[in-house]
Amino acid sequence: MAPFVVTKKVRTSHKMNTSPQWSH
Structure with missing residues (x-):
């Protein structure tokens, strides 16, 4: 898989x- x-x-x-978990 390509990084982009x-x-x-x-x-x-x-x-x-x-979601709060994705709020990095």
């Missing part, structure tokens, strides 16, 4: 899942 792809996925999940 993982980052994009994480950013999308962070926006979709606004």
Whole structure:
């Protein structure tokens, strides 16, 4: 997996899942 792809996925999940755990 490419690093930029993982980052994009994480950013999308962070926006979709606004959970306290993702509030780093």
